[in-house]
Amino acid sequence: MAEYSGVMVHAEAEEGKLAAIATELLGCGRRLADDLGEELSAVIVGSGVSNLAAEAFASGADKVYLVDDALLQDYQTDTHVPAVEKVVRQAMPRILLLGQTSIGRDLAPRLAFRLETTATMDCIELDIDPGSKRLRRTKPVYGGNARAVFTSELDPQIATVRTKAMTPLAPDTSRKGEVVNVAAGLDSSKVRTRVLEKVKQEVEGISLEAANVVISGGRGMGGAEGFKQLEELAKMLKGAMGASRPPCDNGWVPDVLQVGLTGKIVAPDLYIAVALSGSSQHMAGCSGCKNIVAINKDPEANIFREARFGVVGDWKKVLPAFSAKVKELLAG
Amino acid sequence: MNMIVCVKQVIDPEAPPSSFRVDEAGKKVVPPAGVPPVISPFDENAVEAALRIKDVQGGKITVISMGVNLLREVVKKPLSMGADELVLLEDEAFAGGDSWSNARALALAIKKIGVYDLIFCGRQAADWDEGQVGSGIAEMLGLPGVTLARKIDVSDGKARVEQVTADGYEVVEVSLPALITVSNELGEARYPTIKGIMAAKKIEPIVWKPADIGLEPEQAGAAGRKIILQKLYQPVHEGKCEIIEGESPEEAGAKLALKLREAKLL
Numbered sequence: 001m002a003e004y005s006g007v008m009v010h011a012e013a014e015e016g017k018l019a020a021i022a023t024e025l026l027g028c029g030r031r032l033a034d035d036l037g038e039e040l041s042a043v044i045v046g047s048g049v050s051n052l053a054a055e056a057f058a059s060g061a062d063k064v065y066l067v068d069d070a071l072l073q074d075y076q077t078d079t080h081v082p083a084v085e086k087v088v089r090q091a092m093p094r095i096l097l098l099g100q101t102s103i104g105r106d107l108a109p110r111l112a113f114r115l116e117t118t119a120t121m122d123c124i125e126l127d128i129d130p131g132s133k134r135l136r137r138t139k140p141v142y143g144g145n146a147r148a149v150f151t152s153e154l155d156p157q158i159a160t161v162r163t164k165a166m167t168p169l170a171p172d173t174s175r176k177g178e179v180v181n182v183a184a185g186l187d188s189s190k191v192r193t194r195v196l197e198k199v200k201q202e203v204e205g206i207s208l209e210a211a212n213v214v215i216s217g218g219r220g221m222g223g224a225e226g227f228k229q230l231e232e233l234a235k236m237l238k239g240a241m242g243a244s245r246p247p248c249d250n251g252w253v254p255d256v257l258q259v260g261l262t263g264k265i266v267a268p269d270l271y272i273a274v275a276l277s278g279s280s281q282h283m284a285g286c287s288g289c290k291n292i293v294a295i296n297k298d299p300e301a302n303i304f305r306e307a308r309f310g311v312v313g314d315w316k317k318v319l320p321a322f323s324a325k326v327k328e329l330l331a332g
Numbered sequence: 333m334n335m336i337v338c339v340k341q342v343i344d345p346e347a348p349p350s351s352f353r354v355d356e357a358g359k360k361v362v363p364p365a366g367v368p369p370v371i372s373p374f375d376e377n378a379v380e381a382a383l384r385i386k387d388v389q390g391g392k393i394t395v396i397s398m399g400v401n402l403l404r405e406v407v408k409k410p411l412s413m414g415a416d417e418l419v420l421l422e423d424e425a426f427a428g429g430d431s432w433s434n435a436r437a438l439a440l441a442i443k444k445i446g447v448y449d450l451i452f453c454g455r456q457a458a459d460w461d462e463g464q465v466g467s468g469i470a471e472m473l474g475l476p477g478v479t480l481a482r483k484i485d486v487s488d489g490k491a492r493v494e495q496v497t498a499d500g501y502e503v504v505e506v507s508l509p510a511l512i513t514v515s516n517e518l519g520e521a522r523y524p525t526i527k528g529i530m531a532a533k534k535i536e537p538i539v540w541k542p543a544d545i546g547l548e549p550e551q552a553g554a555a556g557r558k559i560i561l562q563k564l565y566q567p568v569h570e571g572k573c574e575i576i577e578g579e580s581p582e583e584a585g586a587k588l589a590l591k592l593r594e595a596k597l598l
Contacts, residue, residue: 076504077477102497106479109431109467118432118559121462136562141460142361143345145352148460149563192476194505196492201500237598245516255482255517256499261461262515264498270597280349291597293588294573302349307573309595311588313581321585329593 004155006039007032008065008093010084011056012103013046020209021099023059023168025161028126029097030060030169032135035128039063041091045083047073053179058171062178065091069184071191074198075103078191081110083184088115090182093156095135097126100160108160119158120150122261124165135159143261144280144287163209163265164288201256206240208259213239214268214286216259218276219246220296220315227253230274233323236330242266244282260285275315278303295319333391333486335382336445337415337452338438338465339375341399341406344368345458352566359564361459369406374454376521378514379410381484382452383522389486392416394448396441398434400427404537411532412524418537419445425542425552433556435468440545442473450491451511455480463513470511478504482517 009029011022026042033040041063042056053064067083084107088096096111098104100122112119124147125138135157141148208214215234217227227241234241242259243252259266260282267288274295276282283306286292294307297314304310311318344367351364363369371379382393395410398421411418421437429437442451451470456463463479470477482501483494489508494501496515506512524532542552549555576591578584592598 074502077479102480102495105463106467109462109464110471110477112464113432113435113468113471118430119464120559121456121464139461140567141564142343142352143458143461145349146354146361146564146566148561151560151562152558153560154558192507192510193478195502196505197503198497199494199500199502249516249520255496262455270592279346280352281345291595293592293597295585295588304573304575305349305569309576309588309591310573311576311578311581311584313584317581318585318588321582322589325586325589326592326598329589329598 002092004092004094006041006093007036007095007097008041008043008088008091009061010096010098010104010107011042011044011052012099012101013044013049013052018052018055018059019099021101021163024163024166025097025099026056026059026061027168028161028166032095032126032128036094036133038094041065041093043067043084043087045072045080057175057177058173060169063180064177065180065182067182067184069186071186071188072184074195076191076193076195077106077110078193079186080107081114082186084111085114086185087182088156096156096158098158098160100162104160108158112158115156117154117156117158118152119160121160123159123161126159126161140284142280144284164267201254203254203256205235206238208240208242208257208264208266211240211266212268213237213270214242214259214266215239215272215274216242216244216276217247217274218244220275221247221252224252226315229319229323233326236323236327239268244276244279273303273307274319276303277301278306295322333385333389333449334447335385335391335393335450335452336442336448337375337378337382337393337395337410338469339379339395339397339407339410340372340457341369341397341402342372342457342459344370345373354564354566356565359561369403371406371409372454372458374456374458374514374516377516377518378452378454379413379415380521381481381512381514381518382450383414385450385484385486386414394419394445396421396438398422398426398437400424407537408532408535409524411535412528413522414528418535420537420539421545422539423541425549428554428557429552430557430559431462431464431468432558433551433553435465435472436551436556437542437545437547438465439469439472440547441540442469444540444545449508450486451475451509453511453513455513455515466511466513473511475509475511476506477511477513478506479513480515481512482515484512
């Protein structure tokens with residue numbers, strides 16, 4: 001019987017290119033594969049995705065498995081899980097990495113249960129145990145209050161990885177590799193879901209994930225009104241506005257602005273948290289930022305344990321003066 | 333419409349982070365003193381999702397909870413919100429499970445209940461933040477599923493589900509029976525009413541042991557785990573916040589801007 005070997009990355013496509021998370025996974029996968037002295041492959045599943053293989057090679061893959069089929073246009077559990085399952089059964093990777101994205105969150109557990117193996121979700125560190133050669137999967141638990149390290153004796157070892165937790169390799173377009181086309185072999189009568197509509201909730205300006213400056217408001221903003229001030233400040237700093245969960249749940253700002261464990265993961269140079277307590281769940285979304293600034297009236301707020309600079313005070317008084325000074329400094 | 337909702341009792345995730353303690357040797361979290369456990373918040377969203385369907389077209393909601401030391405006032409909350417029946421998988425043998433053993437026990441309990449159109453779970457539990465049990469149950473029962481729901485409408489044997497994506501949502505239609513995991517974008521769960529609390533008091537939970545659902549002891553809880561927890565620890569906080577002070581909040585705000593300029597952050 002064949003043995004499990006190598007590292008495989010499930011590489012998601014986004015607007016005709018590899019998604020940022022795919023290149024991050026390939027960077028991490030390359031390191032793990034080199035540690036094991038084994039091959040790094042990518043599996044790309046979709047419709048019209050053949051041209052993405054070159055990008056996967058440039059980002060570190062030795063081999064690319066392509067499953068290109070019209071039925072794979074949209075992500076659906078009933079089409080994508082069997083497609084990836086087929087490739088995994090054929091290629092038998094020791095390790096399979098996916099992104100902690102809406103697709104990875106759906107795909108990884110389904111696949112793990114179908115293959116009777118284990119998955120660990122939302123990992124922020126992955127390495128090979130020097131003794132056992134098994135994958136050590138470190139992930140935040142209890143909303144980020146603790147970290148757990150898991151291993152498993154079962155292959156393939158599946159892990160999803162948090163966005164922005166790993167570093168991509170510098171693209172090397174001279175790298176080439178082998179492309180393996182795998183027929184999806186799907187039976188459309190077995191697909192029990194149908195995507196009726198895709199709705200984008202557009203937000204003006206720079207996207208949260210790409211912004212170098214993020215201004216986020218929390219529950220203490222008290223309503224939608226205060227966020228206008230944050231938006232103006234974000235514009236002034238050429239940044240983006242975000243929020244913790246309560247403002248989203250209360251409808252003060254759109255859900256897509258949520259920064260945190262179950263929202264967006266951001267890593268700007270400067271993160272200004274206004275009237276935001278800094279729960280672990282929220283900090284999970286911005287812990288990659290070295291310069292967190294807090295404005296909060298509660299000196300005991302957790303955000304002050306995470307921030308580099310802070311002002312203890314009512315944001316309604318602190319923020320306008322802060323913004324005015326920022327404007328003056330930027331103008332001068 | 334017969335609906336089943338799986339809910340988990342967890343340490344209150346809203347407890348102050350400073351009260352959070354890990355027993356590293358025991359590889360477990362020490363429940364903070366004086367903070368009662370709660371239903372995992374996303375599971376409350378899942379209860380709310382089922383109640384909204386019941387509000388519109390009626391139906392029966394059975395809630396399942398699994399663990400040890402399940403506090404009745406905690407696990408009965410879905411009943412006081414408007415659910416109809418409570419099944420407790422309560423036994424030492426169910427303790428210490430992972431996604432595999434938990435999904436297996438819940439799937440067997442759901443099989444025993446037998447009649448269902450929709451099964452709801454929260455998108456992930458507030459303790460291990462895995463988000464695997466819902467998908468695991470669906471796999472074991474051979475059901476289609478939609479994860480991360482923010483709105484659900486049911487008609488003609490199908491559910492139309494708005495599924496949260498990174499930049500908005502997708503509308504997905506799924507045939508019933510199906511399993512749906514629910515996200516907070518659905519909206520906050522309702523508060524129990526006095527009438528609901530009184531009604532819940534009269535409902536006796538049904539308690540099942542592993543043998544009642546045909547679960548072999550070696551597949552239950554800690555014994556049925558497939559993943560090995562090697563280490564559990566608290567990340568170190570550097571905690572060096574420089575507090576900018578001023579005669580007034582306004583002055584502190586202005587000084588903060590100057591400080592950021594000095595640190596080359598502006």
